[in-house]
Amino acid sequence: MKSIKIEGQVRTDFGKSATRALRSEGMIPCVIYGGTETVSFSAPAASFRHLVYTPDFQLAEISVNGKTYRCIMKDLQFDVITDALAHIDFLELVEDKTVVANLPLKYTGQPEGVKAGGRLELKMKSVRVRTLPKYLKEYLEVNINDLKLNENMRVQDIVAENMEIMNSPRIPIASVVMTRALKQQENADAKEGKKK
Template structure:
């Protein structure tokens, strides 16, 4: 799994004045939760680019004063005026502690419904899951080979070992819908058979 390394400095001063000072130095105030202790730090804004502005699920390796924290991105805040990153929350990965994250869905295979002339419609981009850190994956692969025309693959159809999916089971992930051209062809074929 892809890991982004972020080097930062521990924070000793807090409050609006200290936070403003950090932001004026083009750094982002951050917090790491979930481990033995809560860690406050700051890091240069440019270090977050590959972690924040991507649809990929990635781990963050945060280096602070010789100590390394393995984390996942938990929450982001942006400035309402400038749209710059203003705060980041991380969740530290602890081996025997369940973690809740959002993993992107990757549709794999080629649907029989699409081969028959239908159109694939992706309805859900990611799944919310609960798992141990060792089971984390970059994405959840959903095979669409058997997806027929006018059918759906739902959350309940996805099974991944060691990962509990917390989305509602009836939500559709992908479906194959009939295209206008296919409907017209069927209507024309029906008219032809009535004429005979």
């Protein structure tokens, strides 16, 4: 699984003015929690680019004061006016503690319904899972080969070993809908059938 390395510096000053000063230097204030200790640190905004602005699920290996923490991103805050990254919360991965994470869905295959003239509609890009850190993956693969025209694939159809999917099982994740051209063709065929 991909991971991004981040070098951070321990934060000693807190409060609005200290945080504002950090941001003016191009640093992002962050916190790591969930392990034996809570670590407040800051790191250059550029070091988060490949972690924040991507649909991929990745681990963050954060080094602070010579110690490395394996983490996942839990929460992001952006400035309401400038939309610049303002703060990140990280959850430290502890081997025997379950974590909740959003894993992307990777759709594979060519649906039967599309071959029959339908249009594929992807309704979900990720699902929320609860699992142990060792079972985390970059994505969950969903094979949509058997999806027929006017059918849905639901959360309950996702194969996710060693993890609990927390989304409602009946929510559709993908469907093949009839295109306007196909409907018109079916209507024309039905009219032809009546004439005979």
